Amino acid sequence: MLKRAQENGVKKIVCIGTDPEDSMAAREFAAKHPNVYWTYGIHPEETNPSRHASSHPSLRGSSLTRSPLVAKCLEDFVSSSLNPPVAIGEVGLDYHSEEYNRGAQIRLFEEMLQLADDNDLPVSFHVRNAFEDFFAVVANFPKTRGVLHSFTDSKKTLHKILETTDFYVGLNGLATYSTLPTPPLERTLLETDAPFLTPTPFRGIINEPGYVRAVAEWLSEKLGVNFETIEKVTTENARRLFRFQDTDVCQK
Ligand SMILES: [Zn+2]
Structure with missing residues (x-):
């Protein structure tokens, strides 16, 4: 997969963590591969107790308040000092199910923003x-820098993000088969969201980083901007946000 990504011009990859355990797996993977980075995240859906019954035996039975997760997070984070993450995330709020505990999500999100x-x-x-x-x-966290990954909201919300924050907006395969509003290039980051959201023309198979090229090609056509410019500007955006250095190799 990494080889195919490289063949498609993907030079750096950020492996996203969504809970303490897979954040550590992302860390381990990044340590073994040049130009692969990792993030420390706890997805908002992790506050849903039913999720833990299947995926987190260690948390089973706990009536998940923020404390156990964030305590674990801080512990893991400190132990990462020699191989730090390039970002905190995925973190945030997901209200797509009525059953989700919004209060717990907000508390977790605030803790993670503080960590960032x-x-x-x-x-x-x-x-x-x-x-x-x-x-x-x-x-309440005015110093926060970041990216709204896999943005799927309205044009109005997009405008508000662009007008009232400095955040980047993540564009992935979903854009190639939907009618979502597109952010301006100078605020766009390209992402895969693999294994989900495989772009056209690869629909129906598992998504992987190399396919982000198809998203860049789609954006080039949509904006009427040549491919090299799309490549250059979105790479610079990612570099600015994650503070990649030119000399970054497998030194972690
Ligand atoms: Zn997400």
Whole structure:
């Protein structure tokens, strides 16, 4: 997969963590591969107790308040000091199910924003049907830098993001088969969201980083901007947000 990514011009990959365990797996994977980076995230859906019954035996039975997760997070984070993440995330708010505990999500999100703040790290936000609360929470963390990954909201919300924050907006395969609003190039980051959201013309198979090229090609056509410019500007955006260095190799 990494070889195919490279053949398609993908030079750096950020492996996204969505809970303490897979964040550590992402860390381990990044340590073994040049130009692969990792993030430390706890997805908002992790506050849903039923999720833990299947995926987190260690948390089974706990009536998940923020404390156990964030305590574990801080512990793992400190042990990462020699191989730090490039961002905190995915973190955020997801209200797509009525059953989700919004209060627990907000508390977790605030803790994670504080963690990002304390470590001067950008944030990969997951926000679904929850922008009102999202704007209210991030307003309390004015130093936050980040990207709204896999943006799926309205044109109006996109405008508000562009006008009232410095956040980037993540564009992935979904854009190639939907009618979502497109952010301006200078605020766009390209992402895979693999294994989901495989772009056209690869629909129906598992997504992987190399296919991000198809998203760049789609964007080039949509904006009427040549491919090299898309490549250059979105790479610069990612570099600025994650603070990649030119000399970054497998030194972690
Ligand atoms: Zn997400």
